[in-house]
Amino acid sequence: MAETTTVIGLTTILSVNSSFSNSTKTPHLSTGVSAKIGILILLIAFIIGFPGNAFVIWTILKQMKKRTVTCLLILHLAMADIIVLLTAPFFLHLLSTGYWRFGKIICKMCHYVSCLSMYTSIFLIMFMSMDRFLAVAKPYTSQKLRTKKTVRVIVALIWILASLFATTMFVYRGVIVWKDRPQCIALHQSTNHMVFQYTFETLTGFVIPFTIVVFCYVYIGLRLRTAKFQTKQKTSRLVIMIIVTFALFWLPYQIVNMLQVSGEIFSSPSLTNAAKAARPNVTALAFFSSSANPILYVFAGGNFIKTAGVGFMAKLFEGAASETSSFRKFSQVLRQRSHTESVELEKCFEQTEPSKNMLSNQTH
Template sequence: MNSSMTTSWNVSSFANGTPPVQPVVSGSSSASASLGIFILSLALLIGFPGNAFIIWTILVAMKNRTVTCVLILHLAIADMAVLLTAPLFIHFLSTRNWVFGEGICKLCHYIGCLSMYASILLITFMSLDRFLAVAKPFLSQKLRTKVVVLGMVVAIWVLAALLAIPMPFYRTVISFGPIHLCIPFHSSPNHIVFQYLFETIFGFAIPFNVLLTSYVYIGCRLRSAKFQRKRKTGKLIVAIVVAFALFWIPYHIINIIQVAGNLASGSIAKALCDAAKNGRPTVTALVFFSSSINPILYAFAGSGFIRSAGLGFMAKVFEGTASEVSSVRKASQMLRQRSRMDSAELEKMEVKTESRTVSTNPTDDGQPPYASHMDV
């Protein structure tokens, strides 16, 4: 290893999946490692069967899959991919030794970063799908085909895979005799700034602004249409967005603090870097739960169907997405038709007003217009 290269000792951006392993690196008490094991085990215990049930429900229990169902399916797949790496990190915390090699170290963190980008892009596409149903209902009806949706999902995964490429370059395994640590590695502070700023801009800031804009427009549009139908699926998607924000905003705040610390100098830089170093284990633990929370939200949304539908209660929730999007589109269409009818009535009134004005206004010689024609 080149002696001129520096190592980031704070365990950093394992996007959507890194356990709080900084205590292990710094040699803290076994209590910290036990807490990390507990957090990862709980996330795995809740998230793995929950996401597996979602995938089974959509693939097996449902015959007709809506666009929202397809997106929720792939969201569950992204969450499942992260949770599959949890046993490796549990082993790392329990033994304080990474025995799986550098390739697996890079792969696990790449999967976590891939999941982060895929999740936020899928949630963003959900909002754009609903935005299009309200803003352009006729165009939405034409574009909502299996070919278009599958093409968009493939594009999302490809884009997520490309955005996650920097992650493996900033992970390595450092050996101290028989002890091996899978930790972040940056050759200069500029690389730290690039990695964390890149993650925050493309993994949160841009897509989340699209989310907010879409839902603000949808809310205003449907309120103006006085659309009072209960929108359970809409509330479910909003809950997914809010949960994602709650779990990820602290992580990206730490990213910004770390970037600021590497751009500043003196005591301010040290204070910011220390704050990021101390806060990152907690926020990475929070984001790991973002892969486990969605099945809980779905279960709450479908709790009313458990008695009547049994294991098929989740299918009842997802089946409601088709009728709801259709009703949202119809509401928007009615609003547009009403606006067109109002415009047509206004044009008729203007024409009548103009005709009355022309027929009653005198000409320059004081005669009405029809009199001059009669004289000729």
């Protein structure tokens, strides 16, 4: 009976991947040292990240009487992080036992939630960057648009868009029986489907959003570089560190995506095998990004802990919100100064013109 089940599982996976090279027909499972590393990363992520993000959510909902736009964005970022951490027990069981026992629906849902969290996080980070960019580039427009109602609509659209983009996990994830054990793995009908999924995921979940983020902060940096502008350095560094941390944790995962795509396109078994071998650990590393933000908040708000106690995060988030207002005020001052200088220059030209005419008449 066991042999029959294994043959059925093998037949299924081979038929589904009939157009793949031989190296892609075998699911790569984490075993030995690789599994232990994955378990360690997931355990640390869950132990730190779940209570940490829960504390962030509690702080914003209970400790902050006036929730600013920045606080709303940080709240939803923490919500995106905490929902993915709820899937950790399922993946810990998989790594410790070597098989998936929770069925097809839970398999698809766990990977869907992970993908949803990735998209929501990067889109929120992108929106934070665009918000600061607008405060510097178009301060008057920013002041009109930056309302709680507008931000709530945008955040809702972010969740909807992330939910749609993550649906690839329902299509390309499934459970097959391998060596008499069920496995929750990626399933593609052809090489083109695999190339589409990983390329789409990398472009929409990393390359395009981070290009926008980098552009926004390069513009802000150039705008403020020559000005004597004092801002709250801790909160400024905090937002930048959120961006950098997300990039560092997710970049290896996206590189592995492109390695596997390249291996299939150029028929390189070595690239494909390297990508499949690295995927479990880089996935666990990306998972850890969901627990990184609370750690950053603690370090950034260290000075507030002594004075505010458990309310230190509320003080920190209030500072982050006021910083964007400072950007806007600074940009408005620059624009007003530029306008004043232009008006004075025009008056100077108007006064100079009659003098030129009188001198010309005298010459004649």
